[in-house]
Amino acid sequence: MVLFYYVVFPGFLAVFVAGGIASWVERKLTARIQARVGPPFLQPFYDIKKLFIKEITIPEHSTRSIFMFSPVVAFAAVTVVSTIVGLNLINRAYGFNGDLIVCVYLLLIPSVCVVLGASASGNPLASLGASREIKLVLSYELAFWTSLAIPVLKTHQLKLASIMGFQAQNGAIASSLSGIIAFIVAIICMQAKLARVPFDIPEAETEISGGAYIEYSGPLLGFFKITQYMMLVILPLFLLEIFWGPVNSPVGILKYLLLLFIIIVLENTNPRLKIDQAVKFFWFGLFPLGVIGIILAMLGM
Amino acid sequence: MSIGGILSRSIWVFHFASGPCNNCDIEILDALTPRFDLERFGIKLVGSIKHADCMLVTGMINVKGAPRLKYLYDMAPKPLAVVAVGGCACSKGIFKDSYYTRGPVDRIIPVDAYVPGCPPRPEAIIDGIVKVVKKLRSV
Numbered sequence: 001m002v003l004f005y006y007v008v009f010p011g012f013l014a015v016f017v018a019g020g021i022a023s024w025v026e027r028k029l030t031a032r033i034q035a036r037v038g039p040p041f042l043q044p045f046y047d048i049k050k051l052f053i054k055e056i057t058i059p060e061h062s063t064r065s066i067f068m069f070s071p072v073v074a075f076a077a078v079t080v081v082s083t084i085v086g087l088n089l090i091n092r093a094y095g096f097n098g099d100l101i102v103c104v105y106l107l108l109i110p111s112v113c114v115v116l117g118a119s120a121s122g123n124p125l126a127s128l129g130a131s132r133e134i135k136l137v138l139s140y141e142l143a144f145w146t147s148l149a150i151p152v153l154k155t156h157q158l159k160l161a162s163i164m165g166f167q168a169q170n171g172a173i174a175s176s177l178s179g180i181i182a183f184i185v186a187i188i189c190m191q192a193k194l195a196r197v198p199f200d201i202p203e204a205e206t207e208i209s210g211g212a213y214i215e216y217s218g219p220l221l222g223f224f225k226i227t228q229y230m231m232l233v234i235l236p237l238f239l240l241e242i243f244w245g246p247v248n249s250p251v252g253i254l255k256y257l258l259l260l261f262i263i264i265v266l267e268n269t270n271p272r273l274k275i276d277q278a279v280k281f282f283w284f285g286l287f288p289l290g291v292i293g294i295i296l297a298m299l300g301m
Numbered sequence: 302m303s304i305g306g307i308l309s310r311s312i313w314v315f316h317f318a319s320g321p322c323n324n325c326d327i328e329i330l331d332a333l334t335p336r337f338d339l340e341r342f343g344i345k346l347v348g349s350i351k352h353a354d355c356m357l358v359t360g361m362i363n364v365k366g367a368p369r370l371k372y373l374y375d376m377a378p379k380p381l382a383v384v385a386v387g388g389c390a391c392s393k394g395i396f397k398d399s400y401y402t403r404g405p406v407d408r409i410i411p412v413d414a415y416v417p418g419c420p421p422r423p424e425a426i427i428d429g430i431v432k433v434v435k436k437l438r439s440v
């Protein structure tokens with residue numbers, strides 16, 4: 001049964017399929033915004049299937065084991081998060097104390113794996129991508145944790161299920177002043193965690209040509225792609241559970257679609273920031289905002 | 302679906318230019334614009350040869366470019382389709398008597414489809430891609 005949870009529902013398979021569809025929505029909407037037709041519905045799945053029949057090339061000067069393992073570890077971490085978040089959606093009895101913190105740490109692992117894999121590949125552009133990714137992580141993680149502190153302060157709980165239970169009784173966290181500030185900060189951090197424009201600095205197709213992923217090919221790249229698809233589903237759901245619950249109803253799907261829409265619109269209406277601009281934005285813009293939110297939350301607003 | 306079928310539905314293209322006059326490169330970008338929109342067929346431009354399923358080569362291949370073209374071809378994950386775009390890449394074109402050419406492309410690496418024209422129109426480039434797709438489907 002545990003294996004079923006991890007592999008089929010709500011773990012890998014369900015989230016992967018949902019992620020593929022979300023990724024299609026993203027690409028199609030982007031195409032429509034640019035007055036193009038856009039890819040067919042199954043395109044994300046074609047891409048994955050194709051990557052898994054291609055050859056794996058391993059660069060001559062790479063550290064083989066780290067290079068091979070990091071995509072798989074990233075994929076495994078996201079699968080565990082999706083199982084935890086998904087089980088909490090189905091039945092609140094599945095939660096355990098502190099799963100909020102476990103989830104945030106697990107959500108960090110894909111970024112760490114990108115850095116490890118890129119540094120291990122021995123490519124100068126990849127190491128540039130890795131250094132940018134590290135700086136980006138250092139900048140958004142601070143703001144992300146401050147935003148998460150607000151619901152914890154308000155509910156005095158570190159358990160996802162209890163936070164959701166609190167919201168089911170007292171209304172969503174995002175309906176209070178400090179809650180809405182935290183939610184906005186978290187949404188912008190989510191954009192950076194998903195490495196979408198304006199924070200796609202580590203990938204930067206047009207200047208460092210794929211950056212951190214440059215040496216990855218075939219199934220290894222496929223694992224990174226699957227990780228990205230799954231993150232596109234699980235990160236918004238995670239934020240919804242914390243800030244805008246309850247989610248386990250048809251309205252929850254609408255809430256998710258709204259968040260996805262926000263991601264896509266932000267992506268299509270912004271230019272890419274430089275890394276120093278991003279660090280300034282998170283440390284001197286969003287972090288103080290988050291601190292104001294924490295003070296407001298302590299005052300009970 | 303067969304291997305060729307899947308390959309033909311998701312073609313990621315890497316663009317290699319060595320000594321073109323740059324017109325062909327601009328026509329290739331044209332094929333991705335709203336009017337022609339190759340993403341309909343799952344085709345997209347990637348920045349790294351390691352991600353590519355298809356390599357578009359433009360330009361008469363010059364002395365500096367030739368070894369690099371060979372090197373890129375060797376390091377690409379197979380299967381890889383090679384398309385020579387433009388008169389230069391197919392047959393050296395206007396650079397026929399240049400002291401600096403080592404082309405055409407098929408003297409250096411095997412080519413799957415030729416797209417002649419100086420520069421070829423985007424329709425012609427799409428036609429070249431259809432040739433590659435047909436070839437892949439028959440594998």
Ligand code: SF4
Pocket residue numbers: 320321322323324325359360361386387388389390394395418419420421
């Ligand atoms: S084929 Fe013609 S347009 Fe294309 S690169 Fe050569 S000279 Fe330029």
